Amino acid sequence: MQRPRDKGVMLTRGQPGFDAAVLRTSFNGSDPGVRPKVLVQANDVFDVLSAVKRARREGLKISVCSGGHSWMQNHLREGGLLIDMSRLNRxxxxxxxxxxxxxxxxxxxxxxxxxxxxxxxxxxxxxxxxxxxxxxxxxxxxxxxxxxxxxxxxxxxxxxxxxxxxxxxxxxxxxxxxxxxxxxxxxxxxxxxxxxxxxxxxxPKVTALAMQVFRMRHLEEVFLWAEKVGPQVPRSVEFQLLLTRKATGIFSPGIEVIAPVLTHSWRQAREDTAFLSKGPLRAKASLAPPLLPVSTSLMSYLAAKRIFPPGMRWSVDNMWTDAPMSQILPGLQRIADTMPPMPSHVLMISWHPPEARQDMAFSVEGKHYLALYGEWRDQADDARYGNWATDNMKAMEHLSKGIQLADENLGKRQARFLSDAHFDRIQRIRAEYDPQGLFQTWKGH
Ligand SMILES: Cc1cc2nc3c(=O)[nH]c(=O)nc-3n(C[C@H](O)[C@H](O)[C@H](O)COP(=O)(O)OP(=O)(O)OC[C@H]3O[C@@H](n4cnc5c(N)ncnc54)[C@H](O)[C@@H]3O)c2cc1C
CATH class of the missing domain: 3.30.465.10 (Uridine Diphospho-n-acetylenolpyruvylglucosamine Reductase; domain 3)
Structure with a gap:
């Protein structure tokens, strides 16, 4: 997706440039084949107010997008009015x-x-x-x-x-x-x-990256170790395990143990990542560079180049789980064995949420977050890879507490994304604010 430069306009289906403008709203390289009736590229709040009034007048359902990073193009629905908010970026x-x-x-x-x-x-x-x-x-x-x-x-x-x-x-x-x-x-x-x-x-004064890379044959021991140390890993560290078919440095299937750390001093960063540098598996790592000072923007840029390139077709799915790693491992091994080629990848975050959060709709999380990102370029591979993520998550549903809406794929697989009480409450609030159901909701609901 490019940063929008043009002024906001209203386009209707069939007008020249309509299709291209609709597809430009989307990070996902594929065309789902559905189109809104009207596309409003809002420039300011007044454009939004008049778009909502038009939708009410004409009985059009509203969908909204900003950056278009919904993996499954949640905003692209058949008919209705799509409001593109990407120009409101002050x-x-x-x-x-x-x-x-x-x-x-x-x-x-x-x-x-x-x-x-x-x-x-x-x-x-x-x-x-x-x-x-x-x-x-x-x-x-x-x-x-x-x-x-x-x-x-x-x-x-x-x-x-x-x-x-x-x-x-x-x-x-x-x-x-x-x-x-x-x-x-x-x-x-x-x-x-x-x-x-x-x-x-x-x-934070210091941003750094600790990392170790293991061959896939070490999958079981790496994940069991991660389960053991996870609860004690300092909160300044984002402790993640990434499975890919071309792991950094070994160019073959492997596990990247990644530990970015954001803290106030270099000494603290070293202490906070010692669980990895002094960990028992270090000798088995194919690559174990020293702690490197790297900005968050450079880490993001490198990840985008490597695992989120533009123009790919995507299938994602995910789950939160508190299940013991011994029960997760068979599913994880199957996922690793069937993973589509690069840049497809699997991410496990050792999340360990705090005991309490503020009262808000968000309500489902767990000790571990497991997300599958299947990527391919050629439409001809849709049938081959399109269900890889959802099929694997379906097979592990008995271990799941629910999903994260960040990487949702509700169009393909329904799963719990709010606690039951919060889901009911949100529906009551919706009935008050949107009694006619003007706004589209979660796919499948
Ligand atoms: C490459 C990539 C990396 C990602 N990394 C992360 C990450 O690090 N952490 C994380 O938490 N998530 C991450 N995500 C998930 C991402 O945060 C969600 O997909 C998010 O919804 C994207 O927001 P967007 O505005 O770019 O996308 P959009 O597709 O524009 O928005 C998604 C949905 O949000 C709603 N919406 C958007 N804007 C508005 C608005 N102004 N008013 C009302 N409703 C609106 C609509 O229902 C829309 O369909 C990533 C996604 C991708 C593709």
Missing amino acids: IEVDVEARLAVVGPGCWSVDLDKRLRRDDLFFPIAHAVDVCLGGYLLQGGFGWNSRVLGLACENVVGLDVVTAQGELVHASEHEHPDLFWAALGAGPGFFGVVVRYHLKVHPR
Whole structure:
């Protein structure tokens, strides 16, 4: 997806340029074959207000996109009116108050660059071009989120155009139910977010990367070790295991144990990653470089080049699990054996959430997060790889607590993404704010 440069316009199906403009909203390289009736490229809040009024008048269902990073193109539905928010990407920072007001079309990397000027920080997404629009609604698992909380826990307010065609501010004190719902509803949110008000933080002084690479034959012992050390890994570390068919340095199937650390001193970074550098499996690692100073933007850039290249066709799915690793391993081995070629990959995050979070819609997480990303370029391979992620997650459903909406694939496989109580509450709030069901909701609901 390119940063939009053109001015906002309204296009209807059949007009020249309509198809291209619709497909440009999407990170996913494939064409799902469905089209909205109307596409509104909003330039400002007034465009959004009039788009919502038009949808009400003409009985068109509304879908919304900002950065188009929904893997399965949640915003592309047959008929209806699609509002593209990518042009609303302004950033205003109040350094004294440690607050930022940001448009939903702002790229993660752009917010980071702006904050860097004032030595400030926000737990942005790991991919540079994920936009705050969808990222914050689904929770937001970003840089340093194990310390700073989910990105949505750093939202102090949002400006929303409702289904009634009104602009409202939602926070803990104003429209508290709408605010509660926005923090976790993800693609089921029933309004258009036009601005986020964010709490920002002092920038960590040191960002570094600890890593070890193992051949696939060590899968079992690496994952059992990760399960053992995971609960004690300092929260400054994002402890992840990545399976690929071409692991760094060995160019063959392997496991990359990755431990980015964000902290206040080099000494602390070394101490926090000692669980890896002094770990019992070090001798078995094919590659064990020393702790390297690397910025989060460089890590994001390298990941994008390697595992998130543009123009791919995707199939993703995921699960949260508290199951013992011994029960996860057979499924994991099957996943490793059947993984499509590079840049497909599998990510396990040793997450270990805090005991309590603020009261918000977001409500499903677990000790381990397992996500499968199948990627291929050629449409002819759709039948071969298209169900790899969902089939494997289906086979492991008995171990799952539910899914993360970040990597959802609800169009293909239904799964629990909110606690039952929060799901019921969100539906009650939706009935109040969007009684006619003007906004599209989660696929399959
Ligand atoms: C390469 C890649 C890397 C990723 N990395 C991370 C990561 O590190 N951490 C993480 O947590 N997630 C990550 N994700 C998942 C990503 O955060 C979600 O897909 C998120 O929804 C993307 O937001 P978006 O605005 O770019 O996408 P969009 O596709 O535009 O938005 C997704 C959905 O959110 C809703 N929405 C978007 N904007 C608005 C708005 N202004 N008002 C109302 N509703 C709106 C719509 O329902 C839309 O369909 C990644 C995704 C990709 C493709």
